[in-house]
């Protein structure tokens with residue numbers, strides 16, 4: 319547990335002021351204790367995964383940031399065609415574990431730069447597949463520390479959202495895969511990875527910054543509006559992909575928010591489209 323922990327260290331955008339307190343529980347009991355501590359004092363708390371879809375404002379977070387980064391939450395166990403994975407496991411590690419066991423269906427997780435818990439919370443997806451397409455069951459904790467298992471059929475999901483996680487924390491999930499061949503799985507993973515590297519920037523970002531509106535993919539819209547390369551400070555609309563804002567070095571959260579606002583205003587004024595952020599925005603100015 320640390321105090322005044324800079325959250326820029328824990329987000330892929332590398333911006334964000336300090337959290338009053340930052341804790342990495344090592345077990346479910348630790349997590350329940352941290353939640354109890356916050357509940358008794360009525361302190362706000364924020365669950366953090368790999369910070370890959372998170373924009374923390376420059377004033378930081380008043381309360382406790384709980385991060386499931388400890389090895390106790392990162393296990394991946396393979397039994398037959400099921401992978402039971404801790405919420406802190408990286409999606410990339412899950413994809414590679416499936417490949418090692420010659421299990422197919424999870425290749426698309428390879429390039430999603432997040433943890434399983436964060437991916438569940440936002441119903442992450444890539445390459446035409448969504449995380450909940452491969453979930454069988456999820457083990458969850460409510461904010462009072464009660465643990466239960468929920469079957470996939472009892473979990474409603476929507477595009478880039480899963481309402482269950484408004485008041486529950488993912489502890490682990492059982493994912494289903496099918497038997498496959500090492501070569502085909504490795505080939506699919508390499509194709510996905512090539513597609514990603516040829517169309518997405520490598521510089522620090524939060525992945526796609528906006529949800530895709532139904533009318534047009536956000537990246538194409540921003541491209542058509544001629545906004546690629548637009549900058550506020552060190553925050554830049556990526557020249558590689560219009561739906562990414564990259565931090566070229568010293569960007570602040572305020573720079574990124576100003577750039578988001580500029581893009582939203584242009585999309586609204588010129589095309590009548592309200593772009594909604596996909597990235598979660600938290601903290602104080």
Ligand code: EPU
Pocket residue numbers: 443444445446517524525526527528529530535536537538539541558559560561596
């Ligand atoms: N496009 C352009 N210009 C650009 C960017 C894209 O014209 O600057 C065009 C592309 O040519 C394509 C279309 O827009 O015709 C869609 O682009 P892309 O195939 O890159 O997919 P996307 O919809 O922008 C989605 C996910 C990504 C995921 C990719 C690959 C969302 C908001 N984004 O991107 O997820 O990696 O597919 O599967 O759903 C994320 O969620 O953070 C994310 C990066």
